[in-house]
Amino acid sequence: MVGVDAMRNIWIAVAAALLLAACSREPLVVATADLEPKVRVVSTAGAGTEVTLVLFRDLLATYDLLPGERLTAAPDGGTPVVMTPGVDGSAWLRRRAYVATLPEVGPRQDVVITFERPQDGEVLEIVARVPGEVRVTRPEAGDERTLNEPFTVVWDTLPGDQVEFRFDVAACDGLDVEQLEDLRTEAGFAALPLTDGTLGLANLTFSAPDDATRCAADLLVGRAWDGGDILVDEAFGALRGQSRTVRVSRVLPLSFVPETVLPTVDIAPKVRVVSVAGVGTEVTVVLSRAGLPLVAPYELAVGERLTATPDGGAPVLLLPATDLSTPLQPDAYRAWLPELAPGERLTIALERVGDDAAPATVVTIPEGVALTAPAPDARLTFGEAFEVVWEAVADDLERRYVIEACAGLEADEFEDVRVGRGYPIVFSGEDGTLELTFTRPGEAESCALDLQVGRVGDDIVLDPAFRELAGASRVVRVEAPLPLAFEPATEP
Numbered sequence: 136m137v138g139v140d141a142m143r144n145i146w147i148a149v150a151a152a153l154l155l156a157a158c159s160r161e162p163l164v165v166a167t168a169d170l171e172p173k174v175r176v177v178s179t180a181g182a183g184t185e186v187t188l189v190l191f192r193d194l195l196a197t198y199d200l201l202p203g204e205r206l207t208a209a210p211d212g213g214t215p216v217v218m219t220p221g222v223d224g225s226a227w228l229r230r231r232a233y234v235a236t237l238p239e240v241g242p243r244q245d246v247v248i249t250f251e252r253p254q255d256g257e258v259l260e261i262v263a264r265v266p267g268e269v270r271v272t273r274p275e276a277g278d279e280r281t282l283n284e285p286f287t288v289v290w291d292t293l294p295g296d297q298v299e300f301r302f303d304v305a306a307c308d309g310l311d312v313e314q315l316e317d318l319r320t321e322a323g324f325a326a327l328p329l330t331d332g333t334l335g336l337a338n339l340t341f342s343a344p345d346d347a348t349r350c351a352a353d354l355l356v357g358r359a360w361d362g363g364d365i366l367v368d369e370a371f372g373a374l375r376g377q378s379r380t381v382r383v384s385r386v387l388p389l390s391f392v393p394e395t396v397l398p399t400v401d402i403a404p405k406v407r408v409v410s411v412a413g414v415g416t417e418v419t420v421v422l423s424r425a426g427l428p429l430v431a432p433y434e435l436a437v438g439e440r441l442t443a444t445p446d447g448g449a450p451v452l453l454l455p456a457t458d459l460s461t462p463l464q465p466d467a468y469r470a471w472l473p474e475l476a477p478g479e480r481l482t483i484a485l486e487r488v489g490d491d492a493a494p495a496t497v498v499t500i501p502e503g504v505a506l507t508a509p510a511p512d513a514r515l516t517f518g519e520a521f522e523v524v525w526e527a528v529a530d531d532l533e534r535r536y537v538i539e540a541c542a543g544l545e546a547d548e549f550e551d552v553r554v555g556r557g558y559p560i561v562f563s564g565e566d567g568t569l570e571l572t573f574t575r576p577g578e579a580e581s582c583a584l585d586l587q588v589g590r591v592g593d594d595i596v597l598d599p600a601f602r603e604l605a606g607a608s609r610v611v612r613v614e615a616p617l618p619l620a621f622e623p624a625t626e627p
Contacts, residue, residue, distance in 0.1 A: 164201065165192045167257060173375035174365050175225055176246050177357065178265045179383040184210075184237040188248055188261075189223050189230045191375060197231045203253050208235040211245035211262075218248075225301075225325045226377065242267045242382050242547075250368075259368040266382040268547050269293060269332075269358035272457040273466050279390045282347060284437060285338040287455040288356060291550055293332030299359040299381055300326040300339055305388075307343060307350035314344055322352065329359055336455055341391045350391040357381035397433045399491045401425050405467075405605035406483065406595050407460055410500045411587065411613040416472040418443045418451075420483060421458050421465050425602040432466040438488045441468045445481045448472075453483075460559050461607070477502045477612055485598070493598035501592030503614030504528055504564065514620045517575035523588065527567035531591040533611050535559040536573070536584050543580035552576040559611075561591060573621050582621045589613035 173189040186208040190198040200206065207215035221234035240246055248261040273289035280286040290298065302322035307315055322341070330337045343350055362378040405421040420441055422433040434455075435441070441453040453468035475481060479500050485493040508524040515521050523534075538553045556576075562569065576582065589611040597604045 163192065163198070165198055167252065167255070167259065167370045168372055170198055171372040171375050172261060172367060172378070173223070173230075174248070174261055174263055174362075174367075174378040174380075175223065176240075176263045176265065176380040177383065178240045178242070178381070179355070180239065180385060182239065182383075182386065184240045184246065184265075186218065186235045186237060186246060186248065187221070187223050187225070187232050188218060188234075189232045189375070199231070200233075201254070205251045206233045207249045207251075208237060209247050209249075210237060210240045211247055213237070215249065224320070224323050227324060229320075240265050242384075246380075257370065259370055261368065261371075262366040263380045264360070264364045265380055266296065266358040266360045266364070268382060268384040269298065269356060270547075270550060271356045271385060271387065272464060273336075273455060274354070274387060274389060275464075275466070276385075276387050277389075278387075278466075279392060280341065280434070281394045281436070282341060282343055282350065282391045284394060285340050286434060287336055288339055288354070289336045289455055289457060290332075290356065292335040293358060296332040297329040297359045297361070298332050298337070299329055299357040299379070300337070301355045301357075302341060303353040303355060303386075305351040305353065307347050307352075309346045309348040310344060314346065318343055318347075318350075332358065341389075343391065347391075348393065352389060352391065354387040354389050355383045356385075356387070357383040394436070396436055397424065399485065399487065399493050399600045400602055402433060402485075402493075402601055403603045403605045404485075404496070404597070404601060404608075405458070406496065406498065406597075406608045406610075407458070408481070408498045408500070408595075408610040409589065409613065410475045410611070411589075412474060412503070412615050414474065414613075414616065416445075416475045416481070416500075417469065418453065418472060418481070418483065419456070419458055419460070419467050419469045420453060421467045421605065422485075423465075423605045434466060435468070440486050442484050442486065443470050443472060443481050444484070445472055445475055446479060450484070459554060459557060462558060475500045485600075491600070493600035496598045496601070497596045498610050499592070499594040501530075501590050501594065501610060501612050503612040504532060504588065504590050505614050506588055506617055509617070509619065512618050512620070514622065515573070516624050517579075517582075517621050518572060519624070520570050520572050523569045523571060523586070525564070525567055525588065528564040528590065530564050531561050532564040532588055533559045533561050533591050533609070534569075534571075534586065534588045537587060537616065538582060538584040541576055541579040541582040543578055544576065548577055552579075552582075561609075564590070575621075575623060580623070583618070584621070585616035585618055587613045587616050 171191040175187040192198040206218040209215040218233035218235040223232040250259040403425040407419040442450040444450040456469035458467040483496040
């Protein structure tokens with residue numbers, strides 16, 4: 136999306152050569168061993184599966200099917216669909232290709248491309264496997280971002296895999312028909328290079344002409360596997376680079392508008408600080424728009440940042456994340472600091488250009504509570520009640536599960552369990568006892584987790600530049616995470 140004009144200039148000479156070559160389209164007989172396929176399969180949840188095949192016959196030129204030859208694509212074991220002439224719209228050089236649209240092929244399922252060459256008695260197959268899911272946590276569908284300015288995309292990390300980004304432009308006010316069509320073409324290119332999935336975040340820019348006043352576009356974030364997951368019949372030549380399979384788990388409709396900066400007085404931050412003994416201190420801030428809590432959080436503009444500084448320590452930068460303390464999971468900023476003991480303080484600062492900063496929101500860590508039951512490392516049974524005991528206190532407490540592992544679950548299933556059962560719950564500390572039950576997640580063989588029970592404090596002194604402190608702001612002290620193991624009931 137960056138450097139569109141520069142890329143056009145780079146490729147202009149190559150495009151001219153291709154145009155000359157395209158003037159003569161006499162059918163050519165090319166041996167299968169001299170055909171190098173570029174394969175692209177994109178499975179989009181709820182939409183379908185786009186299959187694109189470019190057959191290269193030399194470095195730049197592509198191959199046209201001869202009479203009688205046929206390409207088909209099908210889900211493994213499904214009904215074949217004939218691939219028809221089209222264009223590979225994923226790259227700057229829009230090559231002639233053969234394309235087909237299939238029903239949605241699920242994650243880790245195969246697409247089979249068949250090449251029939253009756254004159255040689257050949258029926259060749261290319262098998263491409265769709266990657267697993269990718270869970271994008273930021274932005275959310277319907278969010279608004281700034282035209283021609285970087286914004287952050289956050290996903291659950293994908294060890295060993297890559298991430299691809301594209302935009303599908305629906306409309307753009309202020310542009311004429313030709314400008315809009317050019318923007319749609321350019322935005323549809325897969326951003327290169329691919330992003331390392333282990334990073335968990337990336338900055339993107341939706342670039343549009345200066346005439347644009349408001350644009351609507353779908354962001355497609357895909358988990359990408361390279362050619363190593365595409366099996367090509369050995370009769371073909373080499374598989375071309377940039378062959379890949381992609382899984383888009385969710386289409387994110389976004390709006391892009393000219394830059395606007397929200398005054399600090401119109402921000403009501405939600406502040407959450409959790410200090411865990413022996414682990415560290417998690418600081419999460421949601422910059423809520425006053426009057427619209429958690430509906431449309433403010434994203435920091437270029438030159439703005441949030442930091443958290445313990446007394447006597449160095450400032451730590453809060454990075455884009457999501458607030459996992461609520462099922463709404465709004466956009467947030469998060470940092471991990473060393474453990475802060477009860478009574479210790481930290482200062483959260485919003486740094487902004489000019490005199491609209493908010494440098495001094497001060498948080499003080501409360502006392503914790505000690506659990507006396509169950510015993511650490513207790514082995515418990517899925518679905519059976521167990522008792523949590525502590526010395527009764529007048530304050531509210533917060534409990535949450537930090538799930539480390541669940542044997543027998545796929546990675547996607549485990550992630551759903553880890554997040555879905557990790558939301559904190561506030562309850563009264565006056566009783567000194569609480570009965571809990573941890574139900575079995577799916578077909579899990581066992582689960583290992585930490586039960587965290589902490590005292591809830593409200594000692595958050597908000598910088599006066601802000602409008603107000605958003606609801607659900609709190610500071611929590613957990614004295615000791617309680618490791619537990621859960622297993623299915625033993626058969627009699």
